Amino acid sequence: MSKLTLKTEGDRQVVVTRRFAAPPKAVYRAHTDCELLRRWLLGPEGWTMPVCVSDPRPGGKIRFEWANQNGASFYLTGEYAELEPPSRLVHIERMYLPDPTPDNRVETTFEPDGTGTLLTVQMTLPDAATRSAMLATRMEYGMEASYSRLETLL
């Protein structure tokens, strides 16, 4: 049974929720600590994150680079905007494919849920054209069968 929900709100937002067995402090740490991020923020099987920069303070830099065994790679950069450990995180990110996508504001909240955490991720984008570009990108990223197509983008 799937524990994840994903829905669109209006034409500007995508909202994802997911429950975790660990408390907010741990889930928050897993979203800001590179040692942990590199173990899970990987998308489809076969990708690794050889470069991870995460400086969790206002204005702190983010840089994630992914690579697969076929030599394909891409990266995103961003900045932390608002940090309220362990309950809320706002950052701005853009993906390079290789041209940068417009800035995406991502708000992540970590709410206590029994002994666990309810994670809510809200992605806000400037306009529908940007969202459609990001949606198309993420679709490529999410499809195992489309590695070859992803590589032609890179």
Place this chain on the structure above:
Amino acid sequence: MTPAGNLDATFAALADPTRRAILARLAKGEATVMELAKPFEMSQPAVSQHLKVLEDAGLIVRRVEGTKRPRRLAQAGIDAVDQWLAMLHKALEKNYDRLDQVLFDLDRNRKGETR
């Protein structure tokens, strides 16, 4: 047409509130341009323009009935949006399943340290 190209057109078409309202109306069943224009207090040419955008995005189809051209929802267009959401869902599930394991290991290490 590539799925990604089609999705661009699909989401651009969906960005307009009037077009979403037209789709909501068509979700209840087929309608002519005149029937669609009425609740929106718009001219027929203005509605026709919106219908063209929706049609180009693959979200609606038309059929010929005498002089009328009733529109209805195209299953393919609706499926494309659902398909994308399913893809994103799948990628996030993979990430979060791995995160479950990371959190489990963290907890085990923490308990190990305090023992």
